[in-house]
Structures are given as structure tokens and as C-alpha cells.
Amino acid sequence: MLESGVLNPQTINADLHLARLLEQAEAQNARAFTGAETPLLEIAGGCAVFAGAGSPLSHGVGMGLRGPVHEAEIEAIEEFFRSRRAAVLLDLCPLADPGLFESLGRRGYHITEFNNVLVKSLTSAEIVMTPRVRRAGADERELWSHTLGEGFFEQPHLTNEEMEIGRAIFDSPSSVCYLAVSESGEPAGGAAAAFHDTLATLFADATLPRFRHQGFHRELIDARLNETAARGCALATATTLPGSPSQRNYERAGFQVVYTKVSLADREP
DSSP, X not given: OOOOSOOOTTOOOOSHHHHHHHHHHHHHHHHHTOOTTSOEEEETTEEEEOSSTTOTTOEEESTTSSSOOOHHHHHHHHHHHHXXXXXXXXXXXXXXXXXXHHHHHHTTOEEEEEEEEEEEEOSSOOOOOOTTEEEOOTTOHHHHHHHHHHHHHTOSOOOXXXXXXXXXXXXXXXXXXXXXXXXTSOEEEEEEEEEETTEEEEEEEEEOGGGTTSSHXXXXXXXXXXXXXXXXXXXXXXXXXXXXXXHHHHHHTTOEEEEEEEEEEOOOO
């Protein structure tokens, strides 16, 4: 279950309550991406997931929003990743306990990336036609994973490790995956969503380079919003790089930035 309390979709307040709701949903997604053999550490109000050294799914999320994070907890997080020969990567909300940032600064962590968290309220059903987007079928695991990887890495030839990123998302029991298909029948892009009570998280957006600037990403957003509204969710959220085309597409769809997250990393293992 997500953060308790009444959500008012008419007014979005970028406060601690909303941050806990959004970060808890992201942590639930991270947990769902883990298979039976994927290491997972529940700690500091969030979790750390290891899905392979260098995998974007290997990170810590949701930490520090329930109070101070103690040095022993930070040490446990570091041991979790370093024992697997991986760098420590933590995605932190700016509303996390300030002491966590101070502790990580003393330990030599550095900023690797910023990401904007956006939210859209849904007060009524918002159905938009998306003729080029459909749900990915259960037998399209490899097709969807390759489409996601080709869009993300911007190359048609993927390693098994790169394919595993899409497979982990597709296999997640909470993921609903979508394919964008061109008029010629070629896969043009992919995306996913997960639904948590009154909140929908939209993620894993990727459009193949040759199909960009043709409206496919906007249709992928709208298709997921259609399902979000149909399920009765009050809010939808997505995360993008600041100033990116993805952010602009989400803003055109009615999303607004509520805060900017920071990714911090320690030394390379």
C-alpha cells in the first residue's frame, strides 16, 4: 500500500506527503523488477536493487523520507553494492532528510544526473485516440525488450545484458507494456506503466531514432493516460531528464514538474 491520506487531484502540492507517495511507488516498481534471484535490500525507508553491474535498474530509491538515515544504514547500502563489484548509485528526492546529503558529501559522493519528477491530475476520464499504440502481447517479450533497448541505447544490436533490462521490466507482475507501431508495421517505440491504488507511474519510454519527431511518444503517453483514467487513478507521474524532448511531451500532455531528483554515486568499484 502507498502513503495513506486523501489525494486531492484538483490541487497538487509538492510537499513531503506527495514526495513519499511518488517515491514509495517508484520503490515498489524497483522491487517488482527483481526476480527470485535478484538481490534486494530494504533499508532507510526505501530499497536498493542489484540487477547487474552497470544496469540502470541497479540503484537505491526512496531513502531518507521517513527521518534520518544512520551511518550504519549507509554502510549497509555500500556493502550491498560493493560486495557485488558495483558502484553505489542512489536516486534521492530533494525532500529527503538533509543529514543524508551531508553524510554522502562527507563520503565523497558526486552528482551524476538530475531528473525532473512530473505529475498530472486526472479529474475525469480523458480518452484520446492512439491508433498507432497497443498493449504488448504476452508473446512479445523479446520484441518489446529489443524495441526498448534500441530506443534507449540508440543502436540495433544489443548485448544480452542490454536486453535483460527490458526483460526485467516486461516480466514484472506490475508492469503493463505498450508498443508503438508504424504504418508499415515496424515497431517504433515502447513504454510501460504500473498502477498503485490512486497513482499511475509511467516509465520506460523509448522511441527508435528513425521514428522520432513523428508523434509516437505522445501517443505512448496518451495510451497510458487512457488506461490510468479507466482504472480510476487520481494522479499519474513520470520522470524525465530536465529540458528533454520527453519532458516537453509530458508537459504538453498536462504534466507539471513537482521536484527535481538527484542521482549520487560513489567511486567506481
